[in-house]
Amino acid sequence: LQLLHDLRLAVSNGELRLHYQPKFEAPAGPVRGFEALLRWQHPQRGLLSPDAFLPLAEKTRLIIPMGKWVLNEACRQLREWHLQGFSHWTVAVNLSAVQFEQPDLVGTVTDAIELHHIPPQMLTIEVTETVAMRDPESTIDTLEKLTQLGIKASIDDFGTGYSSLLYLKRLPASELKIDRAFVKEMSPGNEDSVIVSAIIALAKALGLEVVAEGVETAEQQAFLTGLGCETLQGFLLDRPMVPEQILQRAAQAQ
Numbered sequence: 001l002q003l004l005h006d007l008r009l010a011v012s013n014g015e016l017r018l019h020y021q022p023k024f025e026a027p028a029g030p031v032r033g034f035e036a037l038l039r040w041q042h043p044q045r046g047l048l049s050p051d052a053f054l055p056l057a058e059k060t061r062l063i064i065p066m067g068k069w070v071l072n073e074a075c076r077q078l079r080e081w082h083l084q085g086f087s088h089w090t091v092a093v094n095l096s097a098v099q100f101e102q103p104d105l106v107g108t109v110t111d112a113i114e115l116h117h118i119p120p121q122m123l124t125i126e127v128t129e130t131v132a133m134r135d136p137e138s139t140i141d142t143l144e145k146l147t148q149l150g151i152k153a154s155i156d157d158f159g160t161g162y163s164s165l166l167y168l169k170r171l172p173a174s175e176l177k178i179d180r181a182f183v184k185e186m187s188p189g190n191e192d193s194v195i196v197s198a199i200i201a202l203a204k205a206l207g208l209e210v211v212a213e214g215v216e217t218a219e220q221q222a223f224l225t226g227l228g229c230e231t232l233q234g235f236l237l238d239r240p241m242v243p244e245q246i247l248q249r250a251a252q253a254q
Ligand code: G
Pocket: 036, 037, 038, 049, 050, 051, 054, 070, 094, 095, 096, 240
């Protein structure tokens, strides 16, 4: 398989890239931080999205070295932003199931924050609800070790998995991200808007911050803000961008 052959070389050939999508304080800013989103600059096929290669990377466990690269690069970029004066910005990194279940995850994360002198509370690990609930006891154990380092944990795509509320209460996470499928279908009084308001109420009751992803319209922005959702992410506010674009935006805003 040609793609697999190429993927094996992607890290050492320097073909991986990170784009960063801002997370905004509701309703419209300022920027609180960024989610790092992986891209692969394939020499023939062009810029590939994770959908095109993550399943293969997971299956072959190539996601382990790729994930280490992602963590290191996101921490390196965050340090650069901090030194450029954006000292309040944070960065979030997505972890897949294979990465989350690898025994030396905590060591990998520790190495990255130490190498780049990142204040640990400025780094968030995003793991989906589905992955988090596969083995809840082991998830609690892993997240406890990460949060003891000071790192934050976020439960991504919330509402699409099967959370036990009992485990959710015990999970040492600091953030829930409402899955964009609910945000997309929200309209006044419909089921999705009821689900979204219930998730926000649940997050608040459990002392978790709540982020809505996939915000594409001003109506969604206003509705979510009205429900007390603190952080918004989505194409309405900004797309994933390369660091140069982010600095341009920041310069314009000053
Ligand atoms: O950026 P995009 O919308 O194409 O991302 C598609 C999916 O890929 C999302 O579910 C996102 O969480 C996942 N993803 C993006 N970057 C990374 C990464 O660095 N590591 C892992 N494991 N998943 C990622």
